[in-house]
Amino acid sequence: MTTAAPDTAAVAVALLTYNNAETVKTVAAAAAAGLAQHFPGVRAALVNADAGSSDGTPDLLEAAGLPVVVARYEPPAGERAAVPFHGVPGRGEGLRAAFAAARELKARACVVLEADVASVAPDWIRDLAGPILGDKADFVGPAYARHRWEGTITRLLLAPLVRALYGRRLQQPFGGQQALSARLIDHLLVHPKWNWSGRDVSDLWITGAAIADGFAVWEAWLGPHIVRSRTRTGDLPTMLAETLGAIFTLMDRHQDLWLEVRGSEPLQTIGTPQAPLIEPRPIEVEAMRDAFRLGVRDLGGIWDLILAPDTLGEVLVLEAAPGPVLRFPDDLWARIVYEFALGHHYAVVHREHLLRSLVPLYLGRTAAYVQATRAATAEATERTLEGAALAFERQKPYLVEHWR
Amino acid sequence: MSDWYKDAVFYEVHVKAFMDADGNGVGDFAGLTGKLDYLHDLGVDCLWILPMYPSPLRDDGYDIADFYGIHPAYGSLEDFQKFLDAAHDRGLRVIADLVMNHTSDAHPWFQAARSDPASPYHEYYVWSDSDRTYREARIIFTDTEKSNWTFDPVAKRYYWHRFFSHQPDLNYDNPAVKAAMLDVMRCWLDRGLDGFRCDAVPYLIEREGTSCENLPETHAILKEFRRVIDAEYSGRVLLAEANQWPEDVRPYFADGDEFHMAFHFPLMPRLYMGVRREDRLPITDIFTHTPAIPPNCQWCLFLRNHDELTLEMVTNEERDYMYYAYASDPSMKLNLGIRRRLAPLMDNDRRRIELLNCLLLTLPGSPIVYYGDEIGMGDNVYLGDRNGVRTPMQWSDDRNAGFSSAEPGALYLPVVTDPAYHYQAVNVAAQEKDPASPLNTMRRLIAVRKQSPVFGRGTIEFLRPRNQAVLAYLRAWRDETLLVVANLSARTQPVELDLAAHEGAQPVEMLSRNRFPAVARAPYFLSLGPHGYYWFRLERRDRRPVRYGIEDTAI
Numbered sequence: 041m042t043t044a045a046p047d048t049a050a051v052a053v054a055l056l057t058y059n060n061a062e063t064v065k066t067v068a069a070a071a072a073a074g075l076a077q078h079f080p081g082v083r084a085a086l087v088n089a090d091a092g093s094s095d096g097t098p099d100l101l102e103a104a105g106l107p108v109v110v111a112r113y114e115p116p117a118g119e120r121a122a123v124p125f126h127g128v129p130g131r132g133e134g135l136r137a138a139f140a141a142a143r144e145l146k147a148r149a150c151v152v153l154e155a156d157v158a159s160v161a162p163d164w165i166r167d168l169a170g171p172i173l174g175d176k177a178d179f180v181g182p183a184y185a186r187h188r189w190e191g192t193i194t195r196l197l198l199a200p201l202v203r204a205l206y207g208r209r210l211q212q213p214f215g216g217q218q219a220l221s222a223r224l225i226d227h228l229l230v231h232p233k234w235n236w237s238g239r240d241v242s243d244l245w246i247t248g249a250a251i252a253d254g255f256a257v258w259e260a261w262l263g264p265h266i267v268r269s270r271t272r273t274g275d276l277p278t279m280l281a282e283t284l285g286a287i288f289t290l291m292d293r294h295q296d297l298w299l300e301v302r303g304s305e306p307l308q309t310i311g312t313p314q315a316p317l318i319e320p321r322p323i324e325v326e327a328m329r330d331a332f333r334l335g336v337r338d339l340g341g342i343w344d345l346i347l348a349p350d351t352l353g354e355v356l357v358l359e360a361a362p363g364p365v366l367r368f369p370d371d372l373w374a375r376i377v378y379e380f381a382l383g384h385h386y387a388v389v390h391r392e393h394l395l396r397s398l399v400p401l402y403l404g405r406t407a408a409y410v411q412a413t414r415a416a417t418a419e420a421t422e423r424t425l426e427g428a429a430l431a432f433e434r435q436k437p438y439l440v441e442h443w444r
Numbered sequence: 445m446s447d448w449y450k451d452a453v454f455y456e457v458h459v460k461a462f463m464d465a466d467g468n469g470v471g472d473f474a475g476l477t478g479k480l481d482y483l484h485d486l487g488v489d490c491l492w493i494l495p496m497y498p499s500p501l502r503d504d505g506y507d508i509a510d511f512y513g514i515h516p517a518y519g520s521l522e523d524f525q526k527f528l529d530a531a532h533d534r535g536l537r538v539i540a541d542l543v544m545n546h547t548s549d550a551h552p553w554f555q556a557a558r559s560d561p562a563s564p565y566h567e568y569y570v571w572s573d574s575d576r577t578y579r580e581a582r583i584i585f586t587d588t589e590k591s592n593w594t595f596d597p598v599a600k601r602y603y604w605h606r607f608f609s610h611q612p613d614l615n616y617d618n619p620a621v622k623a624a625m626l627d628v629m630r631c632w633l634d635r636g637l638d639g640f641r642c643d644a645v646p647y648l649i650e651r652e653g654t655s656c657e658n659l660p661e662t663h664a665i666l667k668e669f670r671r672v673i674d675a676e677y678s679g680r681v682l683l684a685e686a687n688q689w690p691e692d693v694r695p696y697f698a699d700g701d702e703f704h705m706a707f708h709f710p711l712m713p714r715l716y717m718g719v720r721r722e723d724r725l726p727i728t729d730i731f732t733h734t735p736a737i738p739p740n741c742q743w744c745l746f747l748r749n750h751d752e753l754t755l756e757m758v759t760n761e762e763r764d765y766m767y768y769a770y771a772s773d774p775s776m777k778l779n780l781g782i783r784r785r786l787a788p789l790m791d792n793d794r795r796r797i798e799l800l801n802c803l804l805l806t807l808p809g810s811p812i813v814y815y816g817d818e819i820g821m822g823d824n825v826y827l828g829d830r831n832g833v834r835t836p837m838q839w840s841d842d843r844n845a846g847f848s849s850a851e852p853g854a855l856y857l858p859v860v861t862d863p864a865y866h867y868q869a870v871n872v873a874a875q876e877k878d879p880a881s882p883l884n885t886m887r888r889l890i891a892v893r894k895q896s897p898v899f900g901r902g903t904i905e906f907l908r909p910r911n912q913a914v915l916a917y918l919r920a921w922r923d924e925t926l927l928v929v930a931n932l933s934a935r936t937q938p939v940e941l942d943l944a945a946h947e948g949a950q951p952v953e954m955l956s957r958n959r960f961p962a963v964a965r966a967p968y969f970l971s972l973g974p975h976g977y978y979w980f981r982l983e984r985r986d987r988r989p990v991r992y993g994i995e996d997t998a999i
Contacts, residue, residue, distance in 0.1 A: 125999060190997035198999075214999055267996075274995045283999060323993040330923070331990065337897060360446070406994065 046107045049085040051075060051169055052147035053106070054138035056128045058091040060155040061100060063268050067153055067160050068104035074165025075106070079173070087141045087150075089134035091115040097155070109145065111137035125279045126216065127156055127272035132242030136234075139225045149173050150225060154216040159266035167260035167311045168219035177308065178224040178255035181247060182215035184265040185314035188413055188421045189323055192406045193276075195425055198283055201377060202244070204432035205291065205298040206251050209306045211259060213244055214283055220246075224255050233293060244286055245293070252297040261311030280402060281395035288384040288395075299440055304433060315418035316425075328407035329366055333359055335400020342397045346383035351375055358404070368408035370431035376401055377432070378439040385443060448537070449639075449681045449704055450742050451900040452489035453805075453890055454812040456749055459496050459518045460856055462815060462837050464848035469855045471836070471847070473519040477527040480534055482872065486818060486883075487890035490537040492641050492683075494750060496524070500550050500610075504750075504834075506541070506643060507548035507611050511628040528636050537638035539681060544625055545644040546611040554612050558599040567618045570604035570650060581606070581656035606647045606656075616648045616665050626672055633673065639681035642666075642703070645696065646686050658688075663695060667702050681705060683744060687756055690734045700738030708734070708743040708809060713758050713766060715747065715803055716789065719796055719975075720769045722933035724915040726762075727803075728906045742900070743809035747800055748817055751830055752783040775825050785833050787820040792864055794820075795975035798885060799930060802977045805893045806919070806928045808904045818886040819875050822865020827857060835860050840873040892954050892979065898926050907941050914939040914972065918982075927951060927980040931972035940967035943982075951980035 053071045057064055068086060075084045089111040090098045101108050115130025123129055135152070142150040149172035153160060171177035184191075194212060202213040220228075228234060231249060234242070250257050273279060291298065336359040343352055354372050361367070376398075383394050409428075413421045463475030473496075483491065495505030498513045505515065514524050531538050547554055556565040575593035583589050584606055593602040594609040603612045614621050629640065649661040673680055684696045684703040689710060696703045710733075714726040737743070753770070755763045770789050771782045782789070790796040797820060804811045816837055823832040835857050839846030845859045845867035852858070859867050875881035893899050902921035909916060913933035919926040925946065931937045943949070943963045951960040951968075960980065970978065 186997070189994060191999060192994050193998045265997075276992070276995055276998060279998055321993065324991065327990050328992050331992075333922075338895070403992065406992075 046083065046085050046109070046145065048147075049083045049107070049145040050148050051079060051082055051084040051165075051173070052087045052109075052138075052142035052145050052150045053084065053165070054087040054089065054111075054135075054142065054150055054152045055101070055155045056089050056091070056131055056134040056138065056152070057093055057097045057155040058123070058128045058271050059093045059095045060097050060269070060271075061093075061095040062156075062270070063158050064097050064155045065100050065103055066158060067155050068101050068106070070160045070162050071151070071153060071165055072104040072106050074162035077162050078166035079169065082173075085109050085145055085147075087111050087138045087145075089113055089138045089141075091129040091134060092120060109141050111141040113137040123271045123273070125273055125282045126154070126214070127269045135242050135246075136229070139220070139229060143222070143225055143229065146222070148222050149219055150222075151219045152217060154267075156267050156269040156272070157216065157265060158268045159264045160217075161263060163311075164217060164260075164262050167262060168217060171258045171260070171308075171310055172219050172221045176256065177219075177258035178221040179247065179250040180219040180258045180260050180310070181210060181212060181307075182217040182265075183211040183259050183261045183309070183311075183313070184215070185261070185263050186265065186316060187321060188316035188318055188418070189321055189410055192409065193280055193283060193402070196373070196405055196409055196428060197280075197377060197402060198287065200374070200429040200432040201284075201287055201381075202247075203304045203429055204374075204436045205287075205294075205301065206248060207298075207301040207304045208251055208257060209304050209429075210247065213247065213287075216243075216265075217262065218243075218246075219260075221255075224250055227253065227255070244290055248290060248294050248297070252294065257307055259307040259309045261309060261313055263314075276403075277396045277399045280399055281392060284380075284398065285384075285391065285395050288381050288391075291381060292385060295443070299443065302433075302436070304429075316421050318416070318418050318421065323410050325407045325410050328403040328410075332366075332400050332404030332407065335397075335404070339397050339400060342389055342393060345388050346394060346397070347376065347379050351379055355401070365411050366404060366408045367412075368405045370428045371435055373401075373405050373428070374431040374435040375438060378435060378442075381439060382442050446679050447704075447740055447742075448679065449490070449810060451894070451897055452537070452810050453487065453893065454490045454492050454539075454744065454810060455483060455486070455488040455815065456492045456494070456746075456812050457815040458494045458750060458834060461834055462847075463839070464836075464850065467849040468517070469848055469850035470517045471856075472517065473514070473523040473527040477523075477530050480527075480530055480536065484534045484536060485887065486813075487887055487894060488536070488813060490539060490638065491531065492812065493538060493540045495541045495543065500548055502548070502610050503608055504830075506543050507546075507550075507608070508543050509548040509550040510552075511542075511547075512631055525635060532636060539639040539641055539683065540632065540637055541643055542629070542632075542640040543643045544614070545647050546605060546607060546613045549610045549612055558596050558603075561599065564620065566599075568615055568621050568624070569612045570615045571599065571601045572604070573601055575602045578604070578650050578652060578654075578656050580654060581650070604650065607644065613647065613650075616662070622665060622668065626669065629669065629673065630676070633677050633680055638679070639683065639704075641683040641685060643685050645684050645703075646688070658686075658692065658695065663698065663702060666696070667698060670702055683707075687754060690730075694735045694737065697737045697741040700740045704740070705742045705744050705810065708745055709754065709756070710758070711807070712746060712748075713753065713755055713762070715800060716753070716770060717758075717762065717766065718915065719790075719800060719932050720765075722913045724906075724912055724932060727915060731904065731906065744812055745804055745807055745809040746812040746814065747804050748786045748789075748814045748833070749812070750814070750834060752833075753789070755782070773825065783823070783825065783830050783832050785821055785823040786814070786817045787865065788822050792820065792822075793975075794882065796934075797882065798889075799932070799975040799977055801886060801889055802928075802930060802979075803915075805889050806899055806926075806979065807917075808902070808919070810900060811893075813886070818883055819872055820865070820870055820882045822860045822862050822870065824858070824860055824862065831857055838867040838871040840871050841868040845871060846873070888955065895954065896924060896926060896981070897921060898924050902926070907943075909939045909941055911937055911939045913937050916941055925949070925982040926954075927982055928977065929970060929972065929980070930977040931975055934974045936971060936973050936976075938969065938971050940969050943968045946982050949982040949984055951978075952983055954979040954981055 085107045087109045113133045119129035149169045151168045460471040462471045465474035497508045498510040499505045553565045556563045646657045649659045650656040681704045684706040693706045714730045717726040836847035875883035898919045898921040902919035905918045907916040916929045949963045
């Protein structure tokens with residue numbers, strides 16, 4: 041890096057990169073523009089934690105005109121061979137290196153941007169950093185303007201689960217973009233429970249720790265989330281296993297917190313909430329239902345170890361139900377997810393097998409959701425999603441009772 | 445699932461023959477309960493229990509003296525309930541025999557009926573002052589019965605019986621009989637029983653000038669029973685015993701609103717014939733004579749059962765051939781059949797036994813395994829009637845084959861001690877230790893069958909290779925296709941199969957999971973060892989990873 045590293049900066053924009061030559065200039069430029077427009081005169085720096093790009097990604101950052109600080113870390117070789125769902129090997133360690141660099145810079149706010157998001161806009165800097173610099177928030181997570189059938193893992197599984205566990209209605213538990221206050225970063229860097237070797241757990245652990253330890257957690261409506269990546273996986277089982285596995289793992293570490301939580305409350309938001317987009321899209325519902333049926337046929341043996349007999353019975357009834365429309369009750373789905381969480385907790389089967397065996401059930405649930413919302417308005421879709429999330433809260437006592 | 449019976453493997457067991465827990469020489473429900481884990485491990489889904497009701501046992505329990513009880517030799521109602529609950533705990537279902545057509549003459553209904561013409565029970569039976577009514581009805585047990593009417597010296601009238609004279613037929617023209625039989629069914633279904641194997645169903649109603657079999661009025665009653673059971677219970681099954689040609693059994697399925705299942709009687713002798721003649725024709729031919737059945741119905745397939753290997757449903761020439769082939773000793777014959785078990789019928793040839801089990805498990809229908817056949821038990825033709833195939837289950841090489849601690853002379857029937865099938869050699873304990881034993885082979889076959897619903901639900905299409913000794917058929921359901929190829933002969937056989945319609949598919953052998961060369965347009969060549977067989981799943985090779993349209997934005 042040739043740009044002189046600054047001694048201090050009020051805002052650090054952290055970019056965790058890995059072969060993002062196609063998009064990283066756009067992201068860095070948007071960050072620079074956002075800082076210039078919304079925080080003129082505020083000293084800022086880019087903090088780059090690169091996972092070993094071979095396409096010259098780090099060299100493209102200087103074009104943004106911001107000073108660049110290199111935060112070095114060594115991603116685990118395993119994650120470079122099989123890159124996690126978010127596209128950055130060793131993201132947790134990259135975050136730690138970036139946070140350490142931000143603290144060195146005495147930054148009041150550290151904004152983390154994904155280097156492969158093509159839809160990043162200067163306003164994102166305003167909405168992520170604003171509540172931090174205004175001393176209102178310690179953590180700002182993202183919410184996106186999405187089509188109703190986008191983010192089905194998040195909407196039907198991760199968000200309702202995290203909401204029921206932590207009592208906060210996060211829209212995007214693995215949202216990628218985020219901003220942290222210096223106070224929170226100081227807290228995290230010395231936190232005894234942040235296990236840096238934990239694969240892919242860091243983002244959610246950070247959010248959970250912020251909630252648990254009483255920091256002000258906000259959410260920023262950022263607009264569309266369009267990714268152009270060569271390194272992210274399109275493999276559903278991998279995505280589901282990694283994200284849900286991260287939550288299940290955290291449930292063990294955060295049990296002191298979530299076991300006591302009842303109900304949920306919305307987060308403070310900045311920006312304008314966006315209703316789901318509802319224009320028609322091609323979704324292969326029948327293929328999902330076929331996958332569900334195949335799962336019922338082939339995975340009964342493993343589900344038998346994970347699910348309670350009544351739950352498994354209800355799943356079998358669903359599969360056998362006649363008619364073109366699959367109805368997947370919200371409470372059944374919540375109970376399935378909780379029983380998988382319990383199976384993970386008690387390690388009733390190899391955990392990777394457990395997580396992947398949820399995929400056909402998730403596809404059945406998704407098929408039912410798509411069918412239920414195909415002709416619905418945006419408001420009705422939101423009500424459907426809210427109903428699904430409430431079922432997780434309603435069924436939570438079942439989880440708590442069986443966890444102890 | 446309400447149509448669980450379509451995927452199920454059934455296991456026929458006689459309580460008295462399976463395990464004796466109280467050491468009196470007769471098997472009982474407590475003993476059977478103790479062996480449920482064995483049945484669960486075998487992989488069967490549903491047990492069919494032969495009659496367990498109080499009875500004088502003049503027809504092995506098919507002469508019921510009390511529809512609501514348990515024969516004291518088998519235990520108590522409480523023992524039965526414990527057994528049923530324990531079976532359900534293991535995911536096993538249970539159906540029981542129910543004789544609707546008649547009772548024992550020792551039944552209190554008949555005793556009241558004969559002693560008092562004014563008794564409401566008198567009209568529970570069919571009476572006549574003459575033995576010349578219904579003369580068109582054939583006599584079924586020609587060896588023992590001269591008439592379907594027997595004069596009762598107490599009532600001083602004739603009573604009607606289609607079977608033994610000690611089994612008076614119930615009068616289903618009397619609504620009270622229908623109601624009483626429904627109450628009997630409700631009693632057992634309320635206890636949790638999963639259904640009934642209904643014995644002798646064609647004979648419920650009599651009409652002058654008819655054969656008194658398969659009458660429309662009989663079907664109407666059976667449908668009424670089904671309607672009530674469907675309305676009041678879920679997931680229960682009715683299995684019809686009607687030893688008839690498939691086209692004559694077909695009305696018992698009606699429009700899917702009478703019986704769920706019925707036995708396919710004519711297939712069984714033809715399987716034996718096909719193997720003996722080393723020719724697939726007898727097997728493929730019977731399927732051309734098998735009518736389609738409603739989608740919620742199912743055939744029951746079996747190789748052997750507690751009766752003789754019945755040859756009623758074959759031609760006279762075929763019957764002669766079967767006697768020649770399988771009953772060299774006249775003592776092996778009984779009525780119109782052969783009273784032998786599977787293994788002796790196959791001369792104890794492991795490969796032939798396995799081949800027949802392969803066919804049983806892959807032809808369209810739900811298979812029934814007869815107790816003991818999974819370990820290749822032998823029989824004892826010197827025991828009377830059909831007792832030779834009802835000897836105690838052979839659990840170990842202990843006294844009485846581990847079946848009972850009673851004195852050997854106290855057993856209801858002696859254990860098999862024929863040198864080739866002696867219980868010290870043929871028993872469960874020994875076979876459990878041997879990975880290649882008949883028992884473990886059967887477990888594997890059942891386990892593989894359960895991997896695919898195609899076996900229970902799929903269509904069948906026979907291939908016509910030039911080699912007549914090879915039986916090959918495609919089974920298909922939804923998007924899955926299986927190919928079964930069997931060598932009916934005792935010699936190695938080559939075969940070329942026309943699989944052009946499946947060009948590009950890759951056969952995956954289901955027992956080994958080995959992948960075979962892909963199917964091309966040219967005939968697919970296979971060689972089969974003596975009585976060898978393959979179960980293939982035809983995987984479409986052009987199958988790309990399925991895309992659902994949600995992958996790019998799923999998180």
